[in-house]
Each structure stands twice: as C-alpha cells, then as structure tokens.
Amino acid sequence: MLVIRPICLADFAALKQIAIESGHGFTSLPDNDELLLSKISRAQKSFTETVTSPGQQSYLFVLEDTQSKDIIGVTGIEAAVGLSTPFYHYHVASHVHYSPRLGVKKVVETLNLCNDYTGASEVCTLFVREKYRRGFAGQLLSRVRYLFMANHPERFSDLVIAEMRGISDENGHSPFWAWLETNFFGIDFPTADYLVGIGDKSFIAELMPKHPVYVALLSPEAQNVIGKVHEKTAPALRLLQKEGFFHRGYVDLFDAGPTVEVALRNIRTVQQSRLATVAISDEHQLSQAKADEQNYMLCSTNVSQFRATITPEVKYHSDTNSLLLSANTAAELGLSDGSDVRFIKL
Structure with a gap:
C-alpha cells in the first residue's frame, strides 16, 4: 500500500x-x-x-x-x-502608451519586482x-x-x-x-x-x-x-x-x-471532501457490502500521526455518514472504530 x-x-x-x-x-x-x-x-x-x-x-x-x-x-x-x-516575484503588467496626435497606440509589458x-x-x-x-x-x-x-x-x-x-x-x-x-x-x-x-x-x-x-x-x-x-x-x-x-x-x-x-x-478537494466516521469491517463483510468499485482518497485527522492513502476497498454509507474500511487499511492509517476520517471520491 x-x-x-x-x-x-x-x-x-x-x-x-x-x-x-x-x-x-x-x-x-x-x-x-x-x-x-x-x-x-x-x-x-x-x-x-x-x-x-x-x-x-x-x-x-x-x-x-x-x-x-x-x-x-x-x-x-x-x-x-x-x-x-x-x-x-515579478508581476507582469501591461501599460498603454497612446498619442492621439500621432494616432499611435502601443501596449507594452513590464516586469515589476514585488x-x-x-x-x-x-x-x-x-x-x-x-x-x-x-x-x-x-x-x-x-x-x-x-x-x-x-x-x-x-x-x-x-x-x-x-x-x-x-x-x-x-x-x-x-x-x-x-x-x-x-x-x-x-x-x-x-x-x-x-x-x-x-x-x-x-x-x-x-x-x-x-x-x-x-x-x-x-x-x-x-x-x-x-x-x-x-x-x-x-x-x-x-x-x-x-x-x-x-x-x-x-x-x-x-x-x-x-x-x-x-x-x-x-x-x-477542500470543497468536495467530507468527514465521516470509521467503521471497521472484515474482508468478507466489505465484499458483501459491495465496495464502490471506485477509488477513494482518505486520511486521518491527527496532525503528528497524519496518514493518507488511495484505495478502492471502502464503502460509504450516507445514512450513517460512516466509511466502511478493512482492518488492514484502518491499521495503515492509524484509524479505529469511531475515528474521524476525511475522504474524497476520485
């Protein structure tokens, strides 16, 4: 993984x-x-x-x-x-030089230190x-x-x-x-x-x-x-x-x-990601739940022990706002039953 x-x-x-x-x-x-x-x-x-x-x-x-x-x-x-x-940085800015008397108009670009x-x-x-x-x-x-x-x-x-x-x-x-x-x-x-x-x-x-x-x-x-x-x-x-x-x-x-x-x-990703609660399942239960055949990116919410991965082996239940994970995936991310997890479908 x-x-x-x-x-x-x-x-x-x-x-x-x-x-x-x-x-x-x-x-x-x-x-x-x-x-x-x-x-x-x-x-x-x-x-x-x-x-x-x-x-x-x-x-x-x-x-x-x-x-x-x-x-x-x-x-x-x-x-x-x-x-x-x-x-x-340099900021690229455009300036218009115009002489009505001569009928000349020039747009020039400058690099401005900022x-x-x-x-x-x-x-x-x-x-x-x-x-x-x-x-x-x-x-x-x-x-x-x-x-x-x-x-x-x-x-x-x-x-x-x-x-x-x-x-x-x-x-x-x-x-x-x-x-x-x-x-x-x-x-x-x-x-x-x-x-x-x-x-x-x-x-x-x-x-x-x-x-x-x-x-x-x-x-x-x-x-x-x-x-x-x-x-x-x-x-x-x-x-x-x-x-x-x-x-x-x-x-x-x-x-x-x-x-x-x-x-x-x-x-x-900030807009589309959401927080859910972890529910750990064995591989058979996860298979029975028919994992979404789609990859998810998910991460723990701990700062010092932060972990994240991409896996298809999850199932989201919107009615309970819970994310069903295998024990192996949860262990790799330092998650347990009831932990908060942030995720996004890819």
Missing part, C-alpha cells in the same frame, strides 16, 4: 536522493545535507506544535510503499511565506521519483495537501499559491536568467538557484534591478519563456488547475515560471 506520512529523520537518505534526482530549478530541495536535515527538523517541529494561526511552520510529507519501505516521493506545504525572509504574496500559504516540493511515476502516486502527493489543509484550516492562510518550475535545460541553463545574468548578476542560474534554496536571498535585493523592466528589452529567448513551465512540471500544473489554481501574472525571478493561486475555500 502507498501511504503518505510526515517525514522523519530516518528518511534523510531518501530525501537526499530525491534532491539529487530533482535537478536544477527545483529550488525547494537543494542538494545540501545541512539544509535537508534542517527541513526535516523544521517539519517535525511543525507537526507537533499547537497552532492557532499560520506562521513559519513547514509541513513535509513522504509517500512510502509500506511493503518495500521505498520512499516514492515527497510533497510539502509552507504555512505562510515571506515572514522571515523576503518572498520576491512581495505581493507575503503571508500566503504555499503548496510546494512535490516530486515523484521517475521509476514510480505511474498509477495514483502524483495525484496522491498533490491532493493530500488539500485534505490536510481542510482538516486544519487554522494552520493556513486564506490564499494558497504554488510556484511552477520554469524553462531550463539539463545543464541548468535558463534563457530568462541568462539575460539577467549578463545585465545584472554575473552568476549562473544553478548558483543563483542554489543560493535561494539555502535561504541566502540577500543578493536579490543587492543586485536585482529596482525599476520595472520592459519585456521588449529582453532577449527573444527570455521573452519566449515568461510564464511557461518546465516539461517535467506540466503534469503538476494540470493537477493544480483542476483544483482551481489560476495564473494572475506573477512569475519567478530566475526562470520566469508562473506562480498560480487560489482561495483555500475554493480548492476543489
């Missing part, structure tokens, strides 16, 4: 391997032992502390094959971004190892975050964002950054990406152009990638769009990948 759970120190080796496999542009998981250990420690603290409003908590989950014990992927949520260090998403919650760090990219692994890693947020809305902002990885090649070359590097920064994209990943963002304020940048002045290659996603990120973007996320003109400073947003209450 594939089960989502909070990350723990024993997952360090797997997390490091995922950081290596994710490659350039996956800023939230740089290949740095000290930082990865810090992420695990911060997540463990976040899962165990009492929270009444979003702060600097960071929730990091892993997807584990409970039979092989392999860590298949990782996913995370930042409760509120930009509280301790600036959270920069911190508009300060305080928003961010879904992030979603990565499925390549050999496991089949079945429901990606969907489970993506949507489980919304089930967790639906369980504990007090821990998160009313606005949720996701930064999408922009265009870069296998060597870490970003057409958008290449223009910035030449004109302002003097460091290559992998170096800038790594510095941001380890939290060293001071160079942005020191070297980033302070005034709006006219898009027309960028190289054609740089202009062409603004707001576009890396081919490996396209599936993740489609999942986000199905949840209601949309692009409002904000892009990453380094590779110009889009940042998408949605109100927490408008996330499809």
